[in-house]
Amino acid sequence: MKKLTTQPAAPVNAKLNQASDCMKRRILLVFFSLLLILPSSLAQVGVGITSYRINLEGKVGQEYVQSIGIMNPSAYTTTVRVKFECGNCVEEVKIFGWKLFEKVEKPTEYFTLDKEVVEVPPNTDEHTAVPVKIVFRPKLFVFKEMKFYTPEWLNFFIQSVNPSYGGSFSIPYVTFLVGGKQLSGAITADVVGYAGGPLGVIPSVAATLEMKAYGMPLGSFIFLVLIILVILSVILYKNRKRIAGLYHKIFKKKS
Amino acid sequence: MQLEDKIAISLIGILVIGWFVTSVTAQQYSQQTGPINASISQPISVTFSDVLKNGIFFTNGTQQITQYPITDVSYDNNATHNYACSGSGTCYNVSSASTNTVNITIYLSACDNLKNGTNAIYLTWDSNDNGQGAFFANGTSATEPTLSPTQPWAFLVDEFKPIFVKLAPNQVAYFRFWLDPWPNNAPSGIYNTTYLIRAYEETYNPASGAGQC
Numbered sequence: 001m002k003k004l005t006t007q008p009a010a011p012v013n014a015k016l017n018q019a020s021d022c023m024k025r026r027i028l029l030v031f032f033s034l035l036l037i038l039p040s041s042l043a044q045v046g047v048g049i050t051s052y053r054i055n056l057e058g059k060v061g062q063e064y065v066q067s068i069g070i071m072n073p074s075a076y077t078t079t080v081r082v083k084f085e086c087g088n089c090v091e092e093v094k095i096f097g098w099k100l101f102e103k104v105e106k107p108t109e110y111f112t113l114d115k116e117v118v119e120v121p122p123n124t125d126e127h128t129a130v131p132v133k134i135v136f137r138p139k140l141f142v143f144k145e146m147k148f149y150t151p152e153w154l155n156f157f158i159q160s161v162n163p164s165y166g167g168s169f170s171i172p173y174v175t176f177l178v179g180g181k182q183l184s185g186a187i188t189a190d191v192v193g194y195a196g197g198p199l200g201v202i203p204s205v206a207a208t209l210e211m212k213a214y215g216m217p218l219g220s221f222i223f224l225v226l227i228i229l230v231i232l233s234v235i236l237y238k239n240r241k242r243i244a245g246l247y248h249k250i251f252k253k254k255s
Numbered sequence: 256m257q258l259e260d261k262i263a264i265s266l267i268g269i270l271v272i273g274w275f276v277t278s279v280t281a282q283q284y285s286q287q288t289g290p291i292n293a294s295i296s297q298p299i300s301v302t303f304s305d306v307l308k309n310g311i312f313f314t315n316g317t318q319q320i321t322q323y324p325i326t327d328v329s330y331d332n333n334a335t336h337n338y339a340c341s342g343s344g345t346c347y348n349v350s351s352a353s354t355n356t357v358n359i360t361i362y363l364s365a366c367d368n369l370k371n372g373t374n375a376i377y378l379t380w381d382s383n384d385n386g387q388g389a390f391f392a393n394g395t396s397a398t399e400p401t402l403s404p405t406q407p408w409a410f411l412v413d414e415f416k417p418i419f420v421k422l423a424p425n426q427v428a429y430f431r432f433w434l435d436p437w438p439n440n441a442p443s444g445i446y447n448t449t450y451l452i453r454a455y456e457e458t459y460n461p462a463s464g465a466g467q468c
Contacts, residue, residue: 045308046350048300052357052456073302073352087462126298126354186459188467190451200310202366202468203303204453206461 043196046073047080047189049207050126054187056111056136059214060177064136068207069129070189072120079193080118082132084111084209086185090147104145104170107183110213111136117192134187138213142177145170177215184210299359300352301454306336307347311450313389313434328439329384331404334432344397347430349452355424358457362415363391366468369436369446376436376446380409387435393419393428400431415453415461422454 048071058064072078089105114133124130149168150158158165186206191199216224236243312335315323319339325332336346351359369376378389389410392400410416419428451468455461 046302052299201450
């Protein structure tokens with residue numbers, strides 16, 4: 001009986017085992033096929049910066065270099081755009097509450113990033129992050145811009161001559177970096193390309209940045225102005241007779 | 256005394272005064288200058304779910320997964336994956352990395368309104384239809400985000416809107432999105448835009464989303 005019971009049972013088990021082996025193979029086949037054919041759009045995307053806060057502090061005439069790293073916790077290569085977003089670069093200049101113009105700081109006058117776009121390999125962490133250098137070089141002469149906005153009624157006339165006129169114009173000027181200058185903002189890393197498929201949003205992360213640049217101390221500036229005034233006075237005093245002659249020549253002739 | 260001597264004495268006098276003024280007023284600066292001597296390496300990192308990365312696609316009514324043209328312009332129409340994950344949870348999420356050491360705030364800025372040529376569907380808040388525009392809701396679980404078609408939950412265009420405040424390290428923020436399109440007479444068509452979703456350190460307050468896309 002045992003034989004009767006065990007003998008028929010054996011082939012059944014064997015069939016079951018065969019079936020389960022077959023099923024396992026099929027499942028594995030389906031699994032690996034799915035891995036191959038699954039759209040890569042089903043992969044999440046990530047981005048990171050190795051430092052959440054960056055402090056730059058230095059004085060004129062010196063160069064400082066600080067490195068940050070761009071990380072990619074996702075499974076595919078990302079293309080990341082790195083830039084500085086300034087929080088206080090635009091200052092309104094007003095007279096009696098009426099806005100005259102905007103004074104615009106150019107962050108590149110103080111520091112620059114050595115790369116704007118980087119390719120970040122998958123699964124990069126703090127140790128394997130793609131480096132981006134911040135070169136901080138405060139200068140004594142700083143270029144800035146005055147941005148004027150023209151009223152709508154005037155824009156109509158300007159645009160009839162220059163159709164691409166956008167309603168504002170800028171005048172660059174140069175100034176001394178006297179005292180200190182503080183800029184605050186963020187270094188942003190935006191994912192603009194992804195090897196794992198198209199992007200419908202721009203995933204992004206930001207590290208806050210505080211910059212303090214120290215230029216010519218105020219006292220030194222006052223002293224420089226005094227020296228220039230003295231030199232001018234000496235020149236004028238030494239040439240007073242010639243200047244007086246010139247004055248007489250010009251104004252006496254007229255009279 | 257010759258004129259040159261007078262000038263020389265005056266210059267020496269000015270130099271002495273200048274040195275004194277500089278030494279007094281420059282003290283505040285001299286104490287703060289110096290090379291950068293500490294490099295911080297505490298990271299900030301986030302991961303976006305596959306569905307959120309693909310974009311926010313609005314579908315008709317309560318439909319899910321597949322995007323259908325919106326027919327009811329007075330209804331808060333679902334995004335395609337609001338309820339498409341397990342347990343009718345949302346598939347839209349952003350994770351803060353476990354290696355982060357600070358809380359983060361997640362901001363959203365629509366790069367523009369939904370556009371089809373010169374036609375537009377506005378994403379920003381409007382008080383008609385009991386509140387219309389594009390809305391978000393957030394939560395710390397996939398089923399938590401609940402619609403509130405009010406102004407604090409409406410999208411902004413070219414401006415950052417905090418959509419999750421104080422996300423702790425290793426925590427996940429879940430989102431759902433809805434669109435009640437306006438104007439209600441917007442012509443048929445496919446309307447597109449791009450969204451910028453950015454994580455900042457919790458204490459930072461971004462000025463504007465303008466020009467960020």
